Amino acid sequence: MFFSIIIPLYNRPQEIKELLETLTLQMYKQFEVLVIEDGSVNDAAEIVQSFTDKLDIKYFVKANEGQGFTRNFGFERAKGDYFVVFDSDCLIPADYLQIVNDSLATNWLDAYGGPDDAHPSFTATQKAISYSMTSPFTTGGIRGNKKGIGQFHPRSFNMGISRQVWEKAGGFIITRLGEDIEYSIRIHSMGFEIGLIPDAKVYHKRRTNFLQFYKQLHFFGRARINVYKFFPKGLKAVHFFPAVFTLYIIFTIIANVFCWPIAVLCNVIFAIFILLIFFHSWWKNKSAKIAFLSIIAAFIQLTAYGLGFMQDFWKRIVLKKS
Structure with a gap:
């Protein structure tokens, strides 16, 4: 299995640096990385360039359209059998791709999602935000939970789709405001198999303070x-x-x-x-x-x-x- 990792980026050079550093540690090596700069003012060109000797990485710059259409831009240029989407504020455990590859080999999914967690290096506020987004007393624990309520919908901070899904269903038709939920529902409605890979977790920084968190959740x-x-x-x-x-x-x-x-x-x-x-x-x-x-x-x-x-x-x- 050859994976194409798609990362939309908007004015977050330091975040992409930390994310790419975790990708250099992947146990499973059959992957490429596509970083798509979505009209950023503060770009990450130099940072991405510094990883060209460590990763099979490609860097693109395009006009600002939002994360959904920016992922589509990456899908159109990806070589992989399977496309993996991460948000730029994620850290990826070293065994992530190995877990996904092994899971798909034994229990094929046309599209999957994985849970998120707080990394030990996160601030107390980030860990509290991470808790609130996964707690049974707030979200019901439905994010990254096999026993969640209703159909499981992968979220775009940690999701993957097969090339067959891309060729038949196309990409995102909403660029913001629930684009990943709409995409998941549409994929499922076309008869594709969607599921959770519970061990394929990422460390998701989310927001660094409560004001940013409020704005994000209001948007959600x-x-x-x-x-x-x-x-x-x-x-x-x-x-x-x-x-x-x-x-x-x-x-x-x-x-x-x-x-x-x-x-x-x-x-x-x-x-x-x-x-x-x-x-x-x-x-x-x-x-x-x-x-x-x-x-x-x-x-x-x-x-x-x-x-x-x-x-x-x-x-x-x-x-x-x-």
């Missing part, structure tokens, strides 16, 4: 409505949970301000939720500091997603604006 909430416009049946009850949680927070604040009796029950429920996150994160990360930050990250994640979801639900579904 809006993206879910964008995917709905393509696949209405893909919108499930679970996708409304962050919006319900956000409304519950607003209701609890109002109940406390006006001293409604139900405020006591609302506060108890919130206290239980906070304690569950704190002690679960403490157990998982072995750090009280990360556990405390995980509470903040969880509330930001749910409310930011909920507000973005409600914003575009109201605008694009209720008011039917484009």
